Amino acid sequence: MDINNGTQKTPAEPSRRDILYIATGAAATVAAAGMVWPLISQMNPDASTRALASTEVDLSTIPLGQIVTVKWRGKPVFVRHRTPEEIKAAENVPLADLPDPEPDSKRVQKPEWLVIIGVCTHLGCIPTGKAGEFDGWFCPCHGSTYDVSGRIRSGPAPSNLEVPLYTFLSNTKIKIG
Amino acid sequence: MSGHSQYKPKSGFAQWLERRLPILSFMHDSFVSYPTPKNLNYMWTFGAILSFMLVAQIVTGVVLAMHYTPETTLAFDSVEKIMRDVNWGWALRYMHANGASMFFLAVYIHIFRGMYYGSYKEPREVLWILGVVIFMAMMATGFLGYVLPWGQMSFWAATVITNLFSAIPVVGTSITTWLLGGYSVDNPTLNRFFALHYLLPFIIVAIVALHVWALHVTGQNNPTGVEVKDLKKDTVPFTPYATMKDGYAIGAFLVLYAWMAFFVPNYLGHPDNYIEANPLVTPPHIVPEWYFLPFYAILRAIPNKLLGVIALFLSILIAAALPWLDRSPVKSGSYRPMFRKAYWVFVAVCIGLGYLGAMPAEGVYLWLARIFSFYYFLHYVFILPLIAKYEKPEPLPESIDAAVAAGSASHA
Numbered sequence: 001m002d003i004n005n006g007t008q009k010t011p012a013e014p015s016r017r018d019i020l021y022i023a024t025g026a027a028a029t030v031a032a033a034g035m036v037w038p039l040i041s042q043m044n045p046d047a048s049t050r051a052l053a054s055t056e057v058d059l060s061t062i063p064l065g066q067i068v069t070v071k072w073r074g075k076p077v078f079v080r081h082r083t084p085e086e087i088k089a090a091e092n093v094p095l096a097d098l099p100d101p102e103p104d105s106k107r108v109q110k111p112e113w114l115v116i117i118g119v120c121t122h123l124g125c126i127p128t129g130k131a132g133e134f135d136g137w138f139c140p141c142h143g144s145t146y147d148v149s150g151r152i153r154s155g156p157a158p159s160n161l162e163v164p165l166y167t168f169l170s171n172t173k174i175k176i177g
Numbered sequence: 178m179s180g181h182s183q184y185k186p187k188s189g190f191a192q193w194l195e196r197r198l199p200i201l202s203f204m205h206d207s208f209v210s211y212p213t214p215k216n217l218n219y220m221w222t223f224g225a226i227l228s229f230m231l232v233a234q235i236v237t238g239v240v241l242a243m244h245y246t247p248e249t250t251l252a253f254d255s256v257e258k259i260m261r262d263v264n265w266g267w268a269l270r271y272m273h274a275n276g277a278s279m280f281f282l283a284v285y286i287h288i289f290r291g292m293y294y295g296s297y298k299e300p301r302e303v304l305w306i307l308g309v310v311i312f313m314a315m316m317a318t319g320f321l322g323y324v325l326p327w328g329q330m331s332f333w334a335a336t337v338i339t340n341l342f343s344a345i346p347v348v349g350t351s352i353t354t355w356l357l358g359g360y361s362v363d364n365p366t367l368n369r370f371f372a373l374h375y376l377l378p379f380i381i382v383a384i385v386a387l388h389v390w391a392l393h394v395t396g397q398n399n400p401t402g403v404e405v406k407d408l409k410k411d412t413v414p415f416t417p418y419a420t421m422k423d424g425y426a427i428g429a430f431l432v433l434y435a436w437m438a439f440f441v442p443n444y445l446g447h448p449d450n451y452i453e454a455n456p457l458v459t460p461p462h463i464v465p466e467w468y469f470l471p472f473y474a475i476l477r478a479i480p481n482k483l484l485g486v487i488a489l490f491l492s493i494l495i496a497a498a499l500p501w502l503d504r505s506p507v508k509s510g511s512y513r514p515m516f517r518k519a520y521w522v523f524v525a526v527c528i529g530l531g532y533l534g535a536m537p538a539e540g541v542y543l544w545l546a547r548i549f550s551f552y553y554f555l556h557y558v559f560i561l562p563l564i565a566k567y568e569k570p571e572p573l574p575e576s577i578d579a580a581v582a583a584g585s586a587s588h589a
Contacts, residue, residue, distance in 0.1 A: 040355075043369070049359045069457060074361030076457050122482060124340035125333070125459040140461040141337075142477065142538050156538075158482045 054177030056169070059113065067129040069118060072176050076118035076126055077164060078137075079174075082148060086135075087111045090149040100159045104149045107163050115166050115174065116150040122157040137161070182206050207393055212412035213419045214399035216581050220290040221397070222426030223283050225419075229427050230280040231385065235378050237273040238322075241266075245325065247371035249364045252327035253453040271442040277319055278445050279434045281468035284312060292499070293520055295508030296398040302500040304391035307384055309497040314381050316493070319466065321374040327367065328450030329460050335362045335370070337463060341476075344483040361456060401580045402508025403573055411577040462537065470534030471527050475553065477538040478546035488550065495557050502557055505565035507573065515568040516561075523556045 055072045057079055062068045067080045082090070090104040091111075108114055118137075120127050125141040132138030132145035134153050139145075144155030151160040166176040184202035186195045195201055244263050246255040259266035288308070291297060297305035324335045339356050343349040358365025396405055405411045413419075437444070445467055449460045465473050475492050479485035495502075503516075510517050530549045536542040574580035 043355050043358055045354060045359045046365065049363075049365070053360075071457065074359060074363050074456055123337040124343075125337070125463065126457065141459060141463050156477070156480055156482070156485075 054175055056173060056175050058173055060172040064112075070176070072117075072164065077176055078114070078116050078118045078129065078150070078161075080114040080116075080129070080148070082112050082114055086148045089135075090147060093147065093149075093151075097153075099152050099154075102149075102151060102160055107149050107151070107160070109166075109168060113174070114148070114150060115163065115176065116161040117164050118161070120144055120157055121152065121159045121161065122155070127161075183210060207389075207415075208420070209414065209416040211393065211415035211419075212396070212405065212408050213415050214397055214405060214411060214577050215413045215418075216399050216401060216577050216584075217397070217419070217422075218400055219422075219426060220286065220294075221399075222423050223287040223290065224392075225423035226283045226427055226430050227280070227287060228385070229430075230276060230283055231378070231381065234273065234276050234280060235382075237269050237276060238375070238378065241269055241273055242371075242375060245371075247325070247368050249327060249367055249454070252325065252367060256326045268438070271438045274446065275434065275437045275442060277322065278466070278468065279430070279437065280315070281319070283430070284315060285468070288312065288496075289524060291398075292523075293510040294398055294400060295402050295503070295505075295510065297499045298402075298503070298508050299500065300395045301391070301398065304388060304395060305500060306497050307388040307391060309493070311381060311384050311388060312496075313493060314377055314384065316469070318374060318377040318381065319468065321370045321377065323466060324367070324370045325374060326450060327454045329452045329454055329458075330447045330450040330463070332362060332454035332456065333459055333463050334465060335366060339366075341486045341489070344486045346483070363456075398508065399577060400509060400511060401574055401577055402512070403575075403577055403580070406576045407578065464535055467531065467535075470532075471530035472534075474530040474534035474546045475550045477534070478543065478550040488554075492550075492553060495554070498557070499561075503561040503565055505568065505570070507570040512571040512573055513564075513568055514571065515564045519556065519560050519564060523553075526552050526556070 062081045064081050065083050069076045095101040120139040127137035127139040134147035136148045137146040142156050144157035145153050147153050166174050182202045184205040186192045244259050259270050324331045343353045476485045476489040526549050533546040
């Protein structure tokens, strides 16, 4: 016996069952995507890592001409108390000489305090201070040199040393992050 | 390849099992009666050597994991504890660390053997691509494992390699943070690297199973590159012939492995890795393990971060395209005079890149690395297709059997 006898719909006409199939498939897709999200998101920094995301630095202990390294977010941050000559040198560089042109004034809030993340923008090594051709920083791994503004001058690094977000809490105290 | 199974279970239990799960006939067909070309040379024993090394690494790795602590403040000390306090811990660790080197040595011979004898050619393309996938999984595993002892080289290797992803435009930094589980390499990174280093070898086992499956469907290539025509004349059963020969080769390989592990266990290591990881000081000269040096040289040769990273990944992935880059109908390099020369130049370039990867990236080294990197890609995309077009191959033997007969005649 043909159970569809006389009642079978043509394929062009969606049946109630087709709608149920599609709705079930769509709901399952959304549910699967929702389930994947925690699996991806758990890889991002956790609450304890994010809680340690800012650091305060007392500037009064840093003598003129010295660089102090502070650990912030597991990375070194260089705080350099620049001398007037160094400031002048940094400000007088023609922008055309720079692979990643940026005026010194854009990189500092107060000219005597340079605050930069001490991670070479090439492959993440830590450059040594007061070294290299421009007396700024020199990365021993692949030979990138940076100037007293932390700008890339030569070598494979593609961009300037990054300036982190920081604010002056007082004249002698900054908060990084 | 051998057709319908000839296996007849004898004992009552074997007959009972065979009707429910035909695993006995599968093992018999794969490792006993499996027809093996009778002209295979010792280059063909590295598949078995690699299977042995995979098991050796998993066994030594599992027991090391029972003594290791994946926590940044304890990891370095737990490895020193393995070396000093754990019974036979020093031997197990040296076997595992040098085992990685031996594993890569064997895989490179295996790969270059395949390249010389055209093992990537029709009908073995899928077999070859699976091999490239295994090689990449091995590289990932080797890198993840290198990070675990939490020495200076470990820490900075992790930093440099994860920073490669920061070269991706726009989302690079977010991806790097996601991979690290923080803003720099730290405890979450070490935890996940340990979990993945433990997981990946089992995934490699699964891909190796597919690799061997594909091999058993197409049959093995052989030094003439001529396919098997007559099973009776051209092949011998896997057991005892290949089993014994592979066993002998594994024994010889073990002599070298044991010498490395027991007499010069730190020869291929780096002294900086006996200094505990310090996120604030970079070693002056960062170098990867020897088996990554050619690729590291390619990365550094290109004076642009993103392009360098792309070249690094391409230099590995391009091997998967070999079946379509080399269209010569003749498989074996033994019958291809032009290919043979280009092949050895390519081998020399790869070794040269390895040497340059260990040298500082400056001056003449950098320029040589650029020339060699250029030639590396030139070989794949230009030289191989051209040779396939213009080369006049030497006459092929009629069959494997005929080649063997001619060989023994000339020796008589």
